[in-house]
Amino acid sequence: MGDLLSNLSLGFSVALSLQNIGLAFLGCLVGTLIGVLPGVGPIATIAMLLPITFGLDPTGALIMLAGIYYGAQYGGSTTAILVNIPGEATSVVTALDGHQMARQGRAGVALGIAAIGSFFAGTVATLVIASLGAPLTGLALIFGPTEYFSLMVMGLVFAVVLARGSILKAIAMILVGVLLSTVGLDLETGEERMTFGLPFLSDGIDFAVLAMGIFGIAEIMRNLDHTEHRDVVRQAIGRLLPNRQDFKQAYKPVLRGTFIGAMLGILPGNGAVLGPFASYTLEKKLAKDPRRFGRGAIEGVAGPESANNAGAQTSFIPLLTLGIPPNAVMALMVGAMTIHGIIPGPQVMTKNPTLFWGMIASMWIGNLMLLIINLPLVGMWVRLLKVPYRMLFPAILMFCCIGIYSINSLPTDVMFIALFGFVGYTLIKFGFEPAPMLLGFVLGKLMEENLRRALIISRGQLSTFIDRPVSASLLAVAAILLVIALLPSIRKGRDEVFTE
Amino acid sequence: MKNIVLALAAVAGLATTGAQAQNYPTRPITMIVPFAAGGPTDVVARIVTDHMSRTLGQQIVIENVAGAGGTTGITRGAQAQPDGYTIMMGHMGTHGAAPALYPNLKYDPAKDFAPIGLAAGTPIVIVAKKDFPANDLKGFLDYMKTNGEKVNMAHAGVGSVSHSTGIFFNSVIKAKPTMVAYRGTGPALNDLMANTVDFMTDQIVNVAPQIQGGNIKAFAIATPQRSPVLPNVPTTKEAGLEGYEVSAWNAAFAPKGTPPEIVKKLSDALSKSLDDETTKKRLLELGGVIPSATERTPEALQKLVESEVARWTPVLKAAGATAE
């Protein structure tokens, strides 16, 4: 405990220098402003802004980068809520209810609860990192391929629960998502799978491209269908900030979301991606009236957003203490650190304590900055929705093109958002939901790779999944969840199951 | 507005191809890095070009064009205007192993480029899990002889540096461990630390922190000299293994047909950057090896590319490795 306090005070003495506070503020601000552009997700934002940190000293640069990261993350959620374009896997869930709230004129409430929930989650996660960071790394090493496979199976079960309408259609979409994730070079053998011989498909389909297509572009196409309803979003703006009633509904989901997100974020195999999904599933199961979910339930924003931010933060644990980047964003952070001469690894904490604790302290400051920057900005974002849709959507379209192009500089990526946009539009027209497909896509890749790895290492023994206790319990949870998800709908009557 | 631009663009297009080599560079230069931002090649490129930009008086902008083991970006670079404003950072994979891994490769590493110079190499280290029942390379080789079938070797995906160098290592020591693929070095290292897989070969920049932290053990470094970052790790030769010296080198290339004066300017700027104290320090911190003055010339790079293609092609073909 004494250690924790002295470490934190060391950290704050570094982070609270005028220069570093300024850098944290600046990082959060630019991160938010760039991250909010539709089509520019956190990875693209950080890659774009990386060079502006080059002139700084390593500690300052990392503090600013962390600020950019939080800003980009929150900016991405803003876009998900306002225009239904998730910039990364974790904000897919936010888009579900957040955008519905925006359509009902509650965009300000959604953005406000997201900011406040994120701040709370960030605060808790900072404390978790500071106090438990080192011991928790052990958890990362318990999870091998076998455990990850089971974890991903559990995640796919979440996807079933996540679905709003027909369970059969949701399962079909999940399967399609997993199928899409297998496009590209086979990791083990290097053979091409379903690439039509096209070289740009050999690395598989990029998540950002798929998400922007089936969510963002398809959403535009669908909105254009219903010109008479097009003004729904800008109809009434309503309150800008959540009121007491909202907080009453939201505080429990925030607490639960923070816990779930923080736990999953520690896993090095990109467990953080499951956080928002798990939180959403939990809230939907706990709710008295689950039918509100997907139609603008505030719990569906508060929980997942808190989980998202808690996970975003605790995913620094494997990076800072093990030197292992758990996901693409963190891999980029590793590169940024190495450019500044700091190679993340187990020694950073002991060799460079000012940097390590300074960065942890600045995480909290970054979260505070986010709150300070974003609460006033909520009004501005919401006012953007007043722009007539006939002018808003061409602008979104252009930003999407620029954003996707900037990730890999590939025009084919831009073309693919058009293709996936049409696919998404077709799916909506046939009554399929894109969210389970996207989740299947994200988890599918991890699932297949870990399944094959686990089987190679066990030399083909399927029993490996049951012999290992962690894996077995995860699978058991998945089975129970699936039964719970299917049972009531089967009992309730047939029409409920397969229509709505 | 648009019509005017198009009309004038057509007229101006005729004039731009004139000899501009003397004034070069008059505008920012794009360097294609064929991997995602943040990877070892990207880091080397950013460190080296930082100083080059100052020498040349124009900024060098890094453009990450990732895909297909780096060949997407290099293909684009090879087809770019040979005016010196598009250059690229190739490496051991794109200009050595690629012809064997990608039978439909759209460029010839030895013929389609104007080499600029070698930038920095990151040596390969042979590492194993902490609990591995051998403590040095000799013990490891003995173990492999009797238990080779049981051993799992991790690599970062077909076409990656750790994959190519791993296959080469297996062919040198004549072992057939079970290969386990990961998506990138990070997850592979994680499972190595968790004792899930047994050993791998990878670039020093990726593994050094874990070796220093005692999470994994290093048997040897595949360079002629020891690395200052890992002074206790013997070279492969010292450890008694001949014929395994590999480094993931990075080198700058321009498209074929770039005027020699421009290549010279770039090559001089690169060499100057490598002599700069700050650049040197940053590269050495990564465990990088800075090429000597004679190794940095375009001619030396051309030779290196030819010898690397000749070295990797038979090894990878024999192992049946392909990425298409």
Added chain:
Amino acid sequence: MSTPREGVGLSGRRGPVRAPQGIAGGILLIALAALALWLTRDLDQGTLNAMGPAMLPRWLAIGVGLSGLALIAFAFIRDGEPLERWSLRGPFFVIVAILAFAVTIRPFSFGALSLPGLGLVVAGPLAILIGGYATPEARFRELLILSLSLTPFCMVLFGDLLNLPIPVFPQELAGLFPAGWSQKAILRATAIVMAAAAIAVFFATRKARPTTIDVADHSGRI
């Protein structure tokens, strides 16, 4: 990948089909499954010990196909949603706009067709102008002003402030400017010209509004 045609054809039925949307969705899934099976036909399935590249995709495709069959079966048993109307105007213009951006942003060649790289200065306005026509309420004046003001904003933001390697203008444009001008100066000058053009268009066409545009206004709003 998509089968809109079957969908449209089925919409006018009265018969044993009780959930036309289910039929169309089912056909889509089965087509997708068939495509995946066909694409993986040459790949090795492997064994559990060493799973081949085709094992998972093949089983998934079968799963997708079965879901499709189930959807179709239920469409005959239970009442469901009718097919929604398709309007092709929206998707058409949106897709064309995105493609226009993709082929003009940098040099593009496809078979015999090849285009010079025109950069953001052309690609951006193209995307907005073409995309804007996806709605019947599109007005040329608004879209023109929008494209002439957003494009310079993006040029300055991405090209100048953030220094992204996104192509901003064709190299040939540099020939229009005095030889000593740097790339940044040209970029800024172009952005200023465009922004000025946006303002000019805004004021020049404002007077005409009561007579011509207002009519469109009424039809557009309610």
